[in-house]
Amino acid sequence: METTELVLRDARLVDGRQVDIHTLDGLVHGVHEAGVEDFANLPCEMLDGWLILPAMTEPHAHLDKALTAESVPNATGDLEGAIDAWVSAASAGQFSFEDTANRALTAMELLLVHGVTAVRTHVNVGNGTQGLEAVLEARRHMEGLIDVQIVALTNVPMTGQEGRTNRAALTAAIEAGADLVGGCPHLDPDGPGLIGHALEVATEAGIGLDLHMDEDLDPSVLTLRDLARQVIDTGFAHPVSASHCVSLGMQSPEVQAEIAARVAEAGISVFPLPQTNLFLQGRGVPTATPRGLTAIAALREAGVVVAAGADNVQDPFNLVGRSDPLETASLLVMAGHQSPADSYSMVSTCGRQALGLPEASIQPGDVADLVAIDAPSIRAAIADAPMSRRVFRHGVLVASADQQISIHRAS
Numbered sequence: 001m002e003t004t005e006l007v008l009r010d011a012r013l014v015d016g017r018q019v020d021i022h023t024l025d026g027l028v029h030g031v032h033e034a035g036v037e038d039f040a041n042l043p044c045e046m047l048d049g050w051l052i053l054p055a056m057t058e059p060h061a062h063l064d065k066a067l068t069a070e071s072v073p074n075a076t077g078d079l080e081g082a083i084d085a086w087v088s089a090a091s092a093g094q095f096s097f098e099d100t101a102n103r104a105l106t107a108m109e110l111l112l113v114h115g116v117t118a119v120r121t122h123v124n125v126g127n128g129t130q131g132l133e134a135v136l137e138a139r140r141h142m143e144g145l146i147d148v149q150i151v152a153l154t155n156v157p158m159t160g161q162e163g164r165t166n167r168a169a170l171t172a173a174i175e176a177g178a179d180l181v182g183g184c185p186h187l188d189p190d191g192p193g194l195i196g197h198a199l200e201v202a203t204e205a206g207i208g209l210d211l212h213m214d215e216d217l218d219p220s221v222l223t224l225r226d227l228a229r230q231v232i233d234t235g236f237a238h239p240v241s242a243s244h245c246v247s248l249g250m251q252s253p254e255v256q257a258e259i260a261a262r263v264a265e266a267g268i269s270v271f272p273l274p275q276t277n278l279f280l281q282g283r284g285v286p287t288a289t290p291r292g293l294t295a296i297a298a299l300r301e302a303g304v305v306v307a308a309g310a311d312n313v314q315d316p317f318n319l320v321g322r323s324d325p326l327e328t329a330s331l332l333v334m335a336g337h338q339s340p341a342d343s344y345s346m347v348s349t350c351g352r353q354a355l356g357l358p359e360a361s362i363q364p365g366d367v368a369d370l371v372a373i374d375a376p377s378i379r380a381a382i383a384d385a386p387m388s389r390r391v392f393r394h395g396v397l398v399a400s401a402d403q404q405i406s407i408h409r410a411s
């Protein structure tokens, strides 16, 4: 393997120190006071005092759906409206292989330029593997730039006689190259049955599990408890994540703490998805409209790995979204009441941990997936989300963006 070496000159750490970061073969090799070491002829990237941070992670995307807000309108604005809009467009054959691959590729590029070097995406596989193959194709075009994990998102029902075709579709998706088993137990007539089947299939395939969980404000919907119990009882050996967990946020503090402890014991990561939850949830509740976020504080208190994502971007499930985890972090600050530093960790290092990727940071020995941002602090980076960024994956510059602003005063 060829040696790669790069010096990130004059980067600023969150504690204000100016440093030169020497990367070697994908890892941080050394961190030195800026301007002191002579790196002789090593290639370098001048960062001019920009803030250097661990690169961002998008733990929950739907790249097969991305950028369809105009072509797939959501008539009611809620989750059912989004699902109906998507299913009827898909049944009408609206999404070709090329269209899906192109949109997924554009969405990956948007994530990359904002500072994301690892993304996990769900892909609908209930009606065949075309969408999965299109996202696999887009992933091949991004090789070396961004890590992409693909979850097979199944249709309901997955259980009973009626679920036979959907169960076969999951098997086909795994054979076609899906990395994890997905599904939506809260939408199935037999949620615990779906979870049991998903664990069996994942065990057989030797892969992890990432379920859409309890995307509902009704507190009686609580399949997260079943997931924790079954993961503990079966001793399931691969990574497990639960995305959304909206109804956990509707429980009493006592129930939140009890379930969070079980989730921690089971080693399940939880992914709050503030953009889509704020967009879809609570539409029928005009007074004191709930935010639809999971119990972030209780989960973190219990020691659960909590990583936040944006979920859908500019599609019927979320009409807006910038493909920028700093937008997610901003919502964690405003709607989730988390500190800016914790919010940033939930869109960066915690995501890598949940995705089973080696740690990326500015410590020697860690993976040199880093992002430099022209901002004075993490708080300011989240607040302003400036587009002046440099993105490094494995110590290689993989994306650059520069924001230019001019004010033209009358002279």
Ligand SMILES: [Zn+2]
Pocket (backbone or CB within 6 Å): 060, 061, 062, 122, 212, 243, 311, 312
């Ligand atoms: Zn989702």
